[in-house]
Amino acid sequence: MTAAPAPAEPAAARLAASAPWDAEADDALVCLAVRDETHDVKTFVLAPREPRLFAYAPGQFLTFSFEIGGETIHRCYTLSSAPTRPHAVAVTVKRVPGGPVSNWLHDTLKPGDTVRALGPMGAFSCFSHPAPKYLLLSGGSGVTPMMAMARSFHDVGEPRDVAFVHSARSPADIVFRGELELMARLDPTFRVHVVCETDSADEVWAGPKGRLSLDTLREAVPDFLEREIFVCGPKPYMDAVRAMLKDAGFDMARHHQESFDFGELPEADKEAAAEAAEALDAEAAPAATVRTFRVEFAKTRRVLECPEDTTVLDAARKAGIRLPSSCAKGLCGTCKSKLTSGTVAMTHAGGIRQREIDAGMALLCCSKPTSDLVVER
């Protein structure tokens, strides 16, 4: 007697994955876990149904397509996860008051749900600009690309001097606070500085207060002028940082910034994201299981494509083909036609007899194809 094989451990299976994730082949990502980062920031861990390995540069983003309230909406989210842990990806999302997507993600997306995404894309990554010393500057949810970069360096253990200066509204709004502190404690080449605008209800901020200033920056990272600088955060924040660095005589060729405002993205990224959105849309049609059938009109030798949720008459009208009709509701029988082949779903209103239906006739105004059709018209 042999022992039954142990059931495959899903996590083990996932870790055993060897094929890279190919978004073109499978754009569906399943939400594996949802984590609370702060009161208004959550992290969503995502992976394909079939175990796959993710390859990306820290700082890159995915373009997502969400079905919200019957509408398809696209948004970009930077991967907050590090490619050094390739078995899943994570995005960290901050609620935007009144924002349709961020709030939907927070309130609705739960483990087991599927979202669709294409990517990775974007040139905003430390990997594109190798340097011995980095300065990562972030404000609010702009922390995500910085976190991906920090985690990557931390994981690979290469000696790299990384200074991370984050601006938050209050101590309660510091995203990844614990993890950042942990990395700093473990790795002497990684230093974290947080600037808070105000105290929070249960914590008086002991560190630098107010907004990031040149003085604060100098004090925290005195050698900032020697570093490759990455900046991400709200537009006013990034504008202020930019002015500050210029004032300080920083070589702006080594200044890199990422905007979470889609309109502000570099043209190449915008195009890539737009193309991804389009690709997701194009695939959405078949994925939403609206099949399309070929309808051939035998006498007039015209052919058209008719989606299964469209009547043959409507499809013909759209294609500029004239078919006799009047009531368009299955009453008058004017559109009665013989189906030489194929089947339809018909909801008529008395314009046709069962015997006629049995003889292969159909009212095209109220018939939706359930197969390819040949119509004697």
Added chain:
Amino acid sequence: MLDVTPTPLQRLLRERRPGYTLAAPFYLSPDVFEADMEVIFGRHWIYVGVEPDVPEAGDVMVVDIGKTSVAIVRGDDDQIRAFHNLCRHRGARLVHEEKSTVGNLVCRYHSWTYDLTGNLIHAEHMGPDFERGCHGLKPVHIRSLAGLLFICLADEPPADFDAMAARLGPYIEPHNVRNTKVAFQKDIIEPGNWKLTMENNRECYHCGANHPELTVPLFAYGFGFAPEEMDEHDRANAERYGCLLKTRHGEWEAEGLPSREIDELDTMITGFRTERLPLDGEGESHTLDTKAACRKLLGTFTNAKLGGLSVWTQPNSWHHFLGDHIVTFSVLPLDAGRSLLRTKWLVHEDAVEGVDYDLANLTGVWEATNDQDSELVGICQQGVASPAYEPGPYSPHTEMLVEKFCNWYVGRMTAHLGR
């Protein structure tokens, strides 16, 4: 007494000599024809077909009576209704084929759509003030007598239809017309006035000389004879027939088949006559071998030897109900000198052609007979057009029913036109 100058037709009616054929204008004049269409075909019950002509919901049959076209429709409630076959929009003819099946009745001109009860249910572009309810199809009176369909174009049809139906119905019902199908229909245009077609039908004086096929199953004696003129042989046969008739009537009536003669041909507005007559030979059917033409018998019959039930109605029909099939005839005038004779052969609805019956055998006797009669009507029409024509006398022994037809006709015309 009022001194009113009678119309030529009134004078003709007044001058008609009983026992004699009608004066030439009755067969030739377009004016008389107009009056016939208005009075006889416009105000009496006209036999037009059978329920199996429209066997299922959505079936439509069109019958034209003169200029009037009528659509007979079986609705989803299984009721048969008749409508004037024209659209209430701009008057286009609605149904074009004699027989068709429709979902609703749709005018092909602008797609006005009527349901099978005649309601207008769809009319585009007529604006908010348009009242659909006022534009339904115009109904035509229709009645079914045990499955035989009669229509009347008058606003007020003759009230004695029910009286006829009550007496004639029990004769016809055992043959179960509703459970038959039209195995074959033949329309022929007889080259004669409709009254000549009817007169020809109402006697068998001409049968011996002209109908070698029909006289195989049919005893000519059944339609009258002058005994004093017959030879020994004929007289013996006639006597044999007389006895046969008596015994058979007794037997049939005992079996629940009303058989004895009823004759109201010129005594009712809706005139009719019926009698079940024994057949010669095997006595089963109007076929050349006098055997049943269809293996599936009608109704609940188990024995085909039921003779033939003959039914005549004024002004335009006659019928033969056999044990295995039914032959029904309707005459529809086309003009003064042409008439449509429409013959339908009905068999049990489940009977299969080629299996249960052979179509040529089923229709043979009457197809031949109709053609012969058509020719006879034609030569008569030619003759009455001659200036030398004058009304001739009917045989008191074999042409009593012709006389009754003419009596009824003159009576009905007179009732409507006055003397």
